[in-house]
Amino acid sequence: MWYTVECSYNDSESEAEWNAFYNHQKLPALISVTGFTTSQRFRAVTSGCPVYLAIHTVKDANTLSSDDYFLKGGGNFARWQSCITDWHRNLYEAEELAPDISSDEILLLSSKPIDFLDTEMGYRGLEMLAVGLDKTPDYRVAYVLPSEIASRFTDVPGVDLYEPLTSQLQSALKEKPYPAEHIFARN
Structure with a gap:
């Protein structure tokens, strides 16, 4: 299951600190x-979408209501809350890890499948169906593309492009049912 958090931030003076x-925390x-x-x-490289995106792989919806989640900072943005817009x-059903x-790849999120990426270029997308929280948007298709290919999509309606702000953090107890490369790699 993927837990996504999207937002923009409206105070340039405190944005670097946030x-x-x-x-880092x-x-x-x-x-x-x-x-x-x-x-x-991640940070958006296209306009018209929330500027920031975080994607987490979680065991299930109960993870987000656990005592451990609240004790370790789930929802802890009080200092910056007035600047977050x-x-x-969302919770998206997914059997694979995010x-x-x-740093040389882009995450492309589309409101619908992009057939030629799969059929002509060999990139397979992962359909994401929202099953919890806001459910907005309720459907997406995610593709991982090299930056030079993703740049072709900067002005395509219904497509949002995100570059990584951080490396992916992984828990010590990571269970990997399918390698992410299997889902997103070129055929």
Whole structure:
């Protein structure tokens, strides 16, 4: 199951400090929560979507209501809450771990499948169906693409592109049912 958190931030004076907190304190705290397997954070390279995206692999919906989650910082943005806008949280059904996006790759999220990426270029997307929390958007298809290929999609309606802000953090208890490379790699 993927837990996604999307938002924008409206105070340029405190944004660097907020990003440092999120990247260096919040993500490590979350990955230590029982039920969290992976965590990675992204910044949009296209406009018209929330600027920031975090994707976590979690065991199930109960992980987000556990005492461990609340004790280790789940929802802990009080200091910056007034600057956070366009905030959405979703749970997407997924059997695979969220992909580990490297610095030379882009995460493409589309409102519908992009057939030629699969049929002509050999990139297979993963359909994401929202099953909990905001359910907005309720459906997406995720692709991991090299940056040079992803740049072709910057002006395509219904497509959001995200570059990694952090490396993916992984828990020590990671269980990997399928390698992410199996789902997202070229055929």
